[in-house]
Amino acid sequence: xxxxxxxxxxxxxxxxxxxxxxxxxxxxxxxxxxxxxxxxxxxxxxxxxxxxxxxxxxxxxxx
Amino acid sequence: xxxxxxxxxxxxxxxxxxxxxxxxxxxxxxxxxxxxxxxxxxxxxxxxxxxxxxxxxxxxxxxxxxxxxxxxxxxxxxxxxxxxxxxxxxxxxxxxxxxxxxxxxxxxxxxxxxxxxxxxxxxxxxxxxxxxxxxxxxxxxxxxxxxxxxxxxxxxxxxxxxxxxxxxxxxxxxxxxxxxxxxxxxxxxxxxxxxxxxxxxxxxxxxxxxxxxxxxxxxxxxxxxxxxxxxxxxxxxxxxxxxxxxxxxxxxxxxxxxxxxxxxxxxxxxxxxxxxxxxxxxxxxxxxxxxxxxxxxxxxxxxxxxxxxxxxxxxxxxxxxxxxxxxxxxxxxxxxxxxxxxxxxxxxxxxxxxxxxxxxxxxxxxxxxxxxxxxxxxxxxxxxxxxxxxxxxxxxxxxxxxxxxxxxxxxxxxxxxxxxxxxxxxxxxxxxxxxxxxxxxxxxxxxxxxxxxxxxxxxxxxxxxxxxxxxxxxxxxxxxxxxxxxxxxxxxxxxxxxxxxxxxxxxxxxxxxxxxxxxxxxxxxxxxxxxxxxxxxxxxxxxxxxxxxxxxxxxxxxxxxxxxxxxxxxxxxxxxxxxxxxxxxxxxxxxxxxxxxxxxxxxxx
Numbered sequence: 001x002x003x004x005x006x007x008x009x010x011x012x013x014x015x016x017x018x019x020x021x022x023x024x025x026x027x028x029x030x031x032x033x034x035x036x037x038x039x040x041x042x043x044x045x046x047x048x049x050x051x052x053x054x055x056x057x058x059x060x061x062x063x
Numbered sequence: 064x065x066x067x068x069x070x071x072x073x074x075x076x077x078x079x080x081x082x083x084x085x086x087x088x089x090x091x092x093x094x095x096x097x098x099x100x101x102x103x104x105x106x107x108x109x110x111x112x113x114x115x116x117x118x119x120x121x122x123x124x125x126x127x128x129x130x131x132x133x134x135x136x137x138x139x140x141x142x143x144x145x146x147x148x149x150x151x152x153x154x155x156x157x158x159x160x161x162x163x164x165x166x167x168x169x170x171x172x173x174x175x176x177x178x179x180x181x182x183x184x185x186x187x188x189x190x191x192x193x194x195x196x197x198x199x200x201x202x203x204x205x206x207x208x209x210x211x212x213x214x215x216x217x218x219x220x221x222x223x224x225x226x227x228x229x230x231x232x233x234x235x236x237x238x239x240x241x242x243x244x245x246x247x248x249x250x251x252x253x254x255x256x257x258x259x260x261x262x263x264x265x266x267x268x269x270x271x272x273x274x275x276x277x278x279x280x281x282x283x284x285x286x287x288x289x290x291x292x293x294x295x296x297x298x299x300x301x302x303x304x305x306x307x308x309x310x311x312x313x314x315x316x317x318x319x320x321x322x323x324x325x326x327x328x329x330x331x332x333x334x335x336x337x338x339x340x341x342x343x344x345x346x347x348x349x350x351x352x353x354x355x356x357x358x359x360x361x362x363x364x365x366x367x368x369x370x371x372x373x374x375x376x377x378x379x380x381x382x383x384x385x386x387x388x389x390x391x392x393x394x395x396x397x398x399x400x401x402x403x404x405x406x407x408x409x410x411x412x413x414x415x416x417x418x419x420x421x422x423x424x425x426x427x428x429x430x431x432x433x434x435x436x437x438x439x440x441x442x443x444x445x446x447x448x449x450x451x452x453x454x455x456x457x458x459x460x461x462x463x464x465x466x467x468x469x470x471x472x473x474x475x476x477x478x479x480x481x482x483x484x485x486x487x488x489x490x491x492x493x494x495x496x497x498x499x500x501x502x503x504x505x506x507x508x509x510x511x512x513x514x515x516x517x518x519x520x521x522x523x524x525x526x527x528x529x530x531x532x533x534x535x536x537x538x539x540x541x542x543x544x545x546x547x548x549x550x551x552x553x554x555x556x557x558x559x560x561x562x563x564x565x566x567x568x569x570x571x572x573x574x575x576x577x578x579x580x581x582x583x584x585x586x587x588x589x590x591x592x593x594x595x596x597x598x599x600x601x602x603x604x605x606x607x608x609x610x611x612x613x614x615x616x617x618x619x620x621x622x623x624x625x626x627x628x629x630x631x632x633x634x635x636x637x638x639x640x641x642x643x644x645x646x647x648x649x650x651x652x653x654x655x656x657x658x659x660x661x662x663x664x665x666x667x668x
Contacts, residue, residue, distance in 0.1 A: 003089055005111055005243045009250060012082040016075060016449070023071045023445045032379040033443045036265040041445040044258050051254070 004062060010055030017049025066380055066439055068214065072448030079452045080228055082247065083459070087232030087240045097491040100237035101471040102169060102338050107239070109344035111246055113351025116335040118245035121252060122202050122461015126363055126454065127209065130434030133367025134407055136305040137277065137291025138667055140367075141360040145294075146318035149353050149660045151326035153653045156349040158632075159327055160336060162542050164345040165629050169337070171330040172476040178541045178622075178630045180549030181480075186556055188476035190530050191330055192469055196502060199465035200509020205431075206458040207510065213435050214451075222510055225455065229462045230503045234496055238338055238471075241463040245335075248456035249355070255453025256362050259434075262441040263369035266377050276372035279403075281305075283425070291368065294667045307573075307592025316598025320605040324531035328538050331468040343641050343649070350652040357660055363434070370433035370440075371405040378406070378440035404428055406436045422574055462506065470498035529567070532601035533559020533608030540612050545624065545631045551616030559608025566603040572596050 024041030027033050033041065094100050107115075132140040168174040172191065176184035206225060207218040232240045267273045274292045281290040290297050290304055297303040298310040306313070326332060326349070336348035409418035410429040419427040438450040474495045479486070533556050540547040540555075568584035572593040577583060581596060590596040627634045642648045 002093060003086075003243070005086075005246055008082055008086055008089075008243075009247050012078065012247065013250070013254075016078055019071065019074060019078070020445050020449065027443075027445075035262050035379050035441045035443065036377070038262065038265070040258055040262065041443060044254075044446060044449075048254055051250075 004059045006055045006059035006062075010052045010057075010059055013048050013052030013055065015052070017045050017047070017052050020045025021049055066214070066447065068448070068451075069444035071445045072451065075445075075448035076452050076455065079251065079456065083228060083232050083244050086243050086247070087235035090236030090240045090243065093239065094235075094237050094492075097474070097488050097495060098169075099239070100492050100495045101467075101475065102334075103237070103239040103242060105338060106340050107242060107338045107344075109339055109347040109351055111242060112335045112339045112344065112348040114249045114355070115242040115245040115338075116332050116348050116352040117356050118249040118252075118460045119241075119331055119335060119464030120461075121249065121359075121457055122198075122464065124198075124202065124205075124461070125359075126252065126256070126457040127205060127431055127434055129359075129363040130367035130370070130437075131430035133364035134371050134428070134430045134433040135367075137281075137368060138360070138364065139291075139294050139298075139304055139306050140364045141294050141663075141667065142306075142313060142317060144356060144360050145660050145664050146314060147322045148326060148356055149656060150318065151322040152349040152353045152356065153656055154323065155327040155333075155336075156346050156353075156649055157653050159538070159542060160346045160349070161342065161635065162630055162632075163333060164337060164339070164342050165635065169475050170471055171328060171333050172472055174630075175537075175541070175552070176476075176480075178627070179537075179547075179552040183537070183549055183552045183556065184476060184480070186553060187534070188472050188480070192472050192477065194530055195331065195465040195469040195472075196505045197509055199462050199469075199502070199506035200512070202458055202461045202465075203506055203510035206455075209431075209435055209454075212432070213439065222507060225459055225462070226503050226507050229459050229466065230500060233463050233466055233470075234499050237495065238334065238467050241467040242335060242338060244463060245460045248460040251449075251456045252453045252460075253355075253362065255449050255456075256366065258446060259437050259441060259450065260361060260365045260369070263366060263373055263437060266374070266441075267369060267372045273368060273372050277368065280371060284423075292667075295664065296668060301591040301595060306594055307590070308595040308598060312595055312598045312602070316601045320532050320535065320601040321598065323539075324533075324535040324601070324605070328531065328534045330472060331464050334468050334471060341641070343647065346649040347647065347652060350649055350656060353652075353656045357656065357663065366437045367430070367433040369405075370407050370437050371403075373405050373437075373440065374403075375406050379443045380439065406440050407433050408436065462503075465506070466499055466502045469502040470495050473498045473502070529560055529563045529600075529604070532563055532604035536605050536609040536612060540609070540616075541631070543632045544616075545627055545634060546616055546621050547612060548616040548619045548621040550619040551612045551614075551621075554615045555608040555612030558611040559604045562607030563600050563604035566600045567596070570596050570599070 020041050024039060024045050028039055028042065033039060096104070098104055129140060129143065132143070163171070163174060166174055166177055168177055172184045172188035175187050203222050203226065207222040210216040210221040211218045232244055264270065264273070267276055274289065277291040278288045281288055284305070286305060287297050287303055295310070298313060301307050301309045336345045339345040339348050404426065407428045407430065410427045411417065412419055421427050435454070438447065438454070442450045474491055478494055479491060536559065537552050537556055541552060565584065567581045569582070569586070570588040570590060571577065571582035571586045572580060572590050572595070575581070575593065577586065580593065590599065624634055629635050645651055
């Protein structure tokens, strides 16, 4: 198949991670945003963004 | 209890919808023949088919059902993975895939036609087609009900929207679109549920904290103190463990009959391997899938267990299930151990609205809400959108898996086989798309009638026991005994299904009433739990099919050795392993997977 599935996945997770990261940054410190003391949107958004970028990198390298 | 979703939550859900539809649109241009549509042109790499293999199975019954079972049975639910899936996945990859892929059959029923005869194929195709739309309907019903309960979303709108999106991307891109989206859904589900486990474990003080908090629940239910946190220790007697089954029934019923019956013969998963780009990739497909499958208990069972252990006031929003949710039942507990229901709400009497109570007087919990309540409890706006998207993805991947398997079996095995053989390929491609629409329409209809069971998993296991349990006997004899005949296979399958129905009809779980739970032919056998009854029904079905197939085969004529080339062990030339590196060799992967599974069983023994 001509489409490398890592490319759309990488794009989606990069956008999703960036959304969570920015939203987490904007709402940092507000009540109800840090379950068990962890600013989870910020932390997990960053992780998902990095995951998405790795997928894009792998897809581009395989071309 | 319904949280108000913020713009960020909707943005994440819409982003996901846009990408799954986009993948379908992009892939449409690659679909030119019926083989492209139904089998992805046999062109997909192993890691993609492997993740799709696992994701097609990762539907609602997995995420919600296994969370519910985690809350109900504890870590013993891992038996559904560590003995109820991994050994069978290794077996199909090593021993059965050479026949499925090597025969060039386009579906599992078509393999049965090549190996046995038309009637065996027709029986399997019809029962499989019915089962896939039923499963899809159950999945949709669960989704509509859940989204209505959690978020107040309209039941009909939820079902029609999800069905419409699945229809669009499978209609456009066929199996490739379903497989690509299943891989995306796989990562989404992992990324959506992993923080739930992390936050839950942080709140209860890690695994040791969870063990101590679930101890009280065990003792108040009359079980050993660690019954919910050890998987094998209390399997000696049915009365000592929450599943209510002894080790033999568990290993034979779940670990052998049901597990091998599903993972080794169900076209829903086998189709993913058939789409692989080589024999080696097809064999590696279930083995690659086994790695994440082995770790799924931590992703889907733990949230259910944690839901019973977390403190209702510990989350980002109040999720106490009303006054009964934190009932203390310490009368029968040892000193210092008190039981709480965590954040799992009680099941309410539909007429009075009061919490239901069991025979012991304990409140009956709505276990299906265990995992969804965890999402609402721990996830703030933003992550909640991700968690809900993961939940939607699980429903949609299961639905797409069922629909793509259904349209293939309908088009190739039933329509081309019996209704209109010999038509041009483009006709079958069109029929595949029509069957996709029809399959989803029937599933939506089935969603409205699939409403009788509390625990979805128990219900599906029951259906699988009737239809799938005898199947593995047919395939095992078909692939490894050249004397097995078409008449033998057909009569054996019918006898196995009848055996299952009769056994179910003469047995009843303790406390259940006669009817859909069994006992409709008289209550001759009583089981300590519904799952025990299901597992033993499967054992009876398998044994009946195995014995009857052998007896009838010995009395009838089998196909000649020439006709069975490539279909039966011993009449198929052994293949040289073409793997380029050691980690691509199926045998090496199998040893690693099995060793790790044994280790997990030992750690949680």
